[in-house]
Amino acid sequence: MPVNPRHAAESKPAVQAAKSDAQPAEEIFVPEEPRWSLDEIILPAEVKAQLLDVATYSENSHRVFEMWGFKRTHKFSRRIGINLYGAPGTGKTMAAHALAKYLGRKILVVNYADIESKYVGETPKNIRKAFEAAKASNSILFFDEADAILSKRVTNMTQAVDVSVNQTRSVMLMLMNEFQDFIIFATNFIENFDAAFMRRISMHVKFTLPDENCRRQLWRMYTPLEVPHNLDFDELAKKFDGISGSDISNAMLNAAFKAARLKADILDKSLVFEAVENILASKRANSGQ
Ligand SMILES: Nc1ncnc2c1ncn2[C@@H]1O[C@H](COP(=O)(O)OP(=O)(O)OP(=O)(O)O)[C@@H](O)[C@H]1O
Ligand SMILES: [Mg+2]
CATH class of the missing domain: 3.40.50.300 (P-loop containing nucleotide triphosphate hydrolases)
Known part of the structure; x- marks a missing residue:
């Protein structure tokens, strides 16, 4: 595991x-x-x-x-x-x-x-x-x-x-x-x-920030085997650049809590996208962009 x-x-x-x-x-x-x-x-x-x-x-x-x-x-x-x-x-x-x-x-x-x-x-x-x-x-x-x-x-x-x-x-x-x-x-x-x-x-x-290959591994690593989901790790790795291992770990956990709050049966990828977008937005705000 x-x-x-x-x-x-x-x-x-x-x-x-x-x-x-x-x-x-x-x-x-x-x-x-x-x-x-x-x-x-x-x-x-x-x-x-x-x-x-x-x-x-x-x-x-x-x-x-x-x-x-x-x-x-x-x-x-x-x-x-x-x-x-x-x-x-x-x-x-x-x-x-x-x-x-x-x-x-x-x-x-x-x-x-x-x-x-x-x-x-x-x-x-x-x-x-x-x-x-x-x-x-x-x-x-x-x-x-x-x-x-x-x-x-x-x-x-x-x-x-x-x-x-x-x-x-x-x-x-x-x-x-x-x-x-x-x-x-x-x-x-x-x-x-x-x-x-x-x-x-x-x-x-x-x-350095992880490249696409490392991001794929990080997304997989931070998705526990037990969680039901429809994530495509290749898609995630391609879609979001400029994020760290820590961002990936946090996004997964935030998305999981949101899914639990919504009493969802599975962790839908839209929740993970949303969680990453939130992190990226806060980073942009933090760097004054
Ligand atoms: N390369 C990585 N591989 C696996 N997990 C990672 C990696 N980078 C970050 N993480 C995840 O993000 C968390 C934070 O990483 P860590 O504290 O080592 O970062 P850091 O480079 O020391 O950051 P900072 O500069 O903010 O102190 C880790 O506990 C881990 O969950
Ligand atoms: Mg540190």
């Missing part, structure tokens, strides 16, 4: 707000079992191949740098970051989980909201805790929406908040230099990453 990872992932990752001083790091950053595997992500063959390259690099990184001593001879060329970038809803977060699963490790997910603090100096402290927690639990450190932490340094510092932003980035770069393991980052805004950070990235994987 096709799996529907979306449904398995409804709840938020087990990372609680890092804002309370009283909370020890081990309660704030909780490693979790990866939620997806590589075979659950629908991607063009060349992107899948790149992900496998990343997985292999990660597997061999310990051997090359630690066991073979390259960490001493290549102290300053050591690049430990893996960056997953591209359009929203295309599978970047899924891929980070899948890489951790491939490596047989837990994943420690850090979102900016989990580490940010309104107190100057607290955000870097929280980042340090995330690194410590990953090290202590031997889990893969994953900074989701990493551009929030690693965007270009503010040069015109007029306010305490700018000082704090720069401080956060400096601490992040320093911790990356010291870290023995590789780290995964994901972003929609790679253009915002600063150069010092880019130098520490060994591999970038670009995620």
Whole structure:
């Protein structure tokens, strides 16, 4: 039966707000079992191949740098970051989980909201805790929406908040230099990453919106076998371009709820068309078109 990872992932990752001083790091950053595997992500063959390259690099990184001593001879060329970038809803977060699963490790997910603090100096402290927690639990450190932490340094510092932003980035770069393991980052805004950070990235994987072939697979994947329907996956894949895997997953679920509300016997394709149109309209509105 096709799996529907979306449904398995409804709840938020087990990372609680890092804002309370009283909370020890081990309660704030909780490693979790990866939620997806590589075979659950629908991607063009060349992107899948790149992900496998990343997985292999990660597997061999310990051997090359630690066991073979390259960490001493290549102290300053050591690049430990893996960056997953591209359009929203295309599978970047899924891929980070899948890489951790491939490596047989837990994943420690850090979102900016989990580490940010309104107190100057607290955000870097929280980042340090995330690194410590990953090290202590031997889990893969994953900074989701990493551009929030690693965007270009503010040069015109007029306010305490700018000082704090720069401080956060400096601490992040320093911790990356010291870290023995590789780290995964994901972003929609790679253009915002600063150069010092880019130098520490060994591999970038670009995620694009699915092509027709991938869309066909996504429509099929997000249509459970049990649901009675009259959908034609070829037709759907051809008809709607410019939509993400996340849009397809959402459209199917919205259409199913509408069919249930209408007490329909089957999930009629007109409901799916309508659901996609709604999503496309909201995207257009959101981008000001
Ligand atoms: N390539 C894909 N294959 C299968 N399902 C996908 C794919 N892309 C997205 N999805 C579905 O959409 C959901 C959201 O995907 P995900 O969170 O990985 O996107 P993202 O690229 O991290 O988006 P964002 O940039 O908004 O964080 C997934 O849980 C999954 O249900
Ligand atoms: Mg994401």
